[in-house]
Amino acid sequence: GAGVSQSPSNKVTEKGKDVELRCDPISGHTALYWYRQSLGQGLEFLIYFQGNSAPDKSGLPSDRFSAERTGGSVSTLTIQRTQQEDSAVYLCASSLDNRMNTEAFFGQGTRLTVV
Amino acid sequence: QKEVEQNSGPLSVPEGAIASLNCTYSDRVSQSFFWYRQYSGKSPELIMSIYSNGDKEDGRFTAQLNKASQYVSLLIRDSQPSDSATYLCAVTKAGNNRKLIWGLGTSLAVNP
DSSP states (O other): OOSOEEEOSEEEEOTTOOEEEEEEOOTTOOEEEEEEEOTTOOOEEEEEEETTSOOBOTTOOSTTEEEEEGGGSOEEEEEOSOOGGGOEEEEEEEEOOBTTBOOEEEOOOEEEEEO | OOSEEEOOOOEEEETTSOEEEEEEESOTTEEEEEEEEEOTTSOOEEEEEEOSSEEEEETTEEEEEETTTTEEEEEESSOOGGGOEEEEEEEEESSSOOOOEEOOOEEEEEEO
């Protein structure tokens, strides 16, 4: 597709269950970001994949959160044993990430509700 | 000190006025600067990028960069109610670590 695609658009899960969120970046983009955004708040950085480099996981809030990027393309964000405070919109963005093109383009987000 | 700072607002301007949004950054080696617009309930979208000192104009939008003073601003001329949104400033450094660093955004309300 032409843009960043995220699935599902909405996810309602019970407290304690695991969830997986998927991101398909723009073809050819080597960098991929995950962010979390609560209502009325700014972007909370979670993780940054940059090409073949080790990912920057410094924003992951706890060890319940993990992310993978397979084959330098699709990424999955996994939240284990979900808690109500995990409820938020999870945004994925991708970037060409070369010296002249570092701007990121966002997917439509996944709205996660933990009940 | 936060790496990228913006006034949270809300900034309120009348329709047709110039809206001025400001952003300061702490790292002098920052190289690329971006303004994003985020409507309520939507994802951020890129509206301007700037890399060199001075002004860059695109339609009603002008980005201004001053590396010596470490600030970047966005001017919106002839503001319209449809410009009401949160404006996010983002910065990347030179070199191998090009991770985007974000401000928290400034809320803009354009009143008819």
